[in-house]
Every structure is written in structure tokens, then in C-alpha cells.
Amino acid sequence: MLARDPAKASAELGAAFEVVAGDLTKADTLPPALRNVDHIIFTAGAPSGRYAPESLVKATDYEGVIDTLAAAQSAGLGDRFVYLNTVGIKTPSLAAFLINLLKRNTFVWRRRVEDKIRSSGLDYTIIRVGFLLDRPGGEHAVNVSQGALPLAPGNRITRADVAEAFVEAMQHPSASRATFEIVWGEGPQRNSWSALLEKIQPDRRPPA
């Protein structure tokens, strides 16, 4: 795991995790952190819930991703780059408007960066998620779709469900070069991730 403060991250995560130092806004810290890495699960972003100027948002949510893709290319990443994005980057909503005011234009930079991932040449999966809840996973149906949901209170999911989706998507053939959205569906019954992901369609190739 990459962290700006490895000692703090190690203390929180325990000895089972290997933590390496790195900062998305400092491109030269990324190549050493990506040595001998198979997959990348990219979930970082300008901090939630507080003001971030657009310069920081762009440096973290856009340039930080591009620099990571470049470092992954140079390191010869063998497997997949799996990227966490938010639903609502393509569909206006009050929530997106308010978040863009706080984390300046984060939805703009997060929309733009998706095309950089698609044209990177790396194998990738982009997973857009709804509002994140700190509750146990596996207790709710999950909807997987490939439209453009708005960010709205009804479109939510637990961090634990999202973590499972990432682990499954990392190796699922249907999730290769694909973008999909996950939010809670109706009721407690959940299909297997394998069944949920097998209907995913690959992205159309970006124009050359």
C-alpha cells in the first residue's frame, strides 16, 4: 500500500500490510513505490469533507493518476489498473454541485482522467461508486450498471462492498477495459460478484 505517512499507515493497518512511501503530488516518489507490483487499486483522492483548492484537486485527482499510469507503464505493470471513481461525473446533481464547490471541480478532473486511463494502454477497470457508508458488507443487493447515475443520497454502498467489488473486478475477464457503476439495489439478497460482473461490456475504444 502506498501512503504519504508510512509509519502512520502501518500503525493503523498492522503488520499484514506492506506499506511504501509515496505522494501522488510528487511524481518522483511513484516509480520506486510501483516496483514489483502486479495490480494497482487506485482509491486516493483530494481529501473528502473539507475545502481543497482546484490546484490541489488537479494535482491529486488528475495529474496524480496520470503520473501513476506513467510509472506503471515504466515498471511494466503485468496486470490491471483498477480505479475508483464516483458516480455522477457525467450527470449533474445537487450533491455534485456542492462537492465541486468544496473540492474545487473534482468531478471535472475525475471525468477527464477516465479518458487518460482508457487510452493509457494498460489493462484497466473503472468502478464508479455511490456515497460510501461505514457499515458491514454483504447485507444488501448490489446493482451493477453501465449508465451515468447521478450522485444522490439513494445511490450509496458500503466501503466493504466496494472493497469486494475491487478484488473481484481485478481478475474478472468481463471487467477488462470496462467502466461500471455500483450502488445498493433493493433488498438484502445479493448475487455473486461473478454473476454481477459477467454482464459487463467493455468500453468503446477512444478515438486514435
Ligand SMILES: NC(=O)c1ccc[n+]([C@@H]2O[C@H](COP(=O)([O-])OP(=O)(O)OC[C@H]3O[C@@H](n4cnc5c(N)ncnc54)[C@H](OP(=O)(O)O)[C@@H]3O)[C@@H](O)[C@H]2O)c1
Ligand atoms: N466518501 C464518499 O462518499 C465517496 C463517494 C464516491 C467516491 N469517493 C471517492 O472514494 C475515494 C476515497 O474517499 P474517502 O471519502 O475515503 O476519502 P478520504 O477519507 O479523504 O481518503 C482519501 C485518501 O487519499 C489519500 N491521499 C490524498 N492525497 C494523497 C496524495 N497526494 N498521495 C497519496 N495519497 C493521498 C489519503 O491519504 P492520507 O491518509 O495520507 O490523507 C486518503 O487515504 C476518493 O477518491 C473519493 O473521491 C468517495
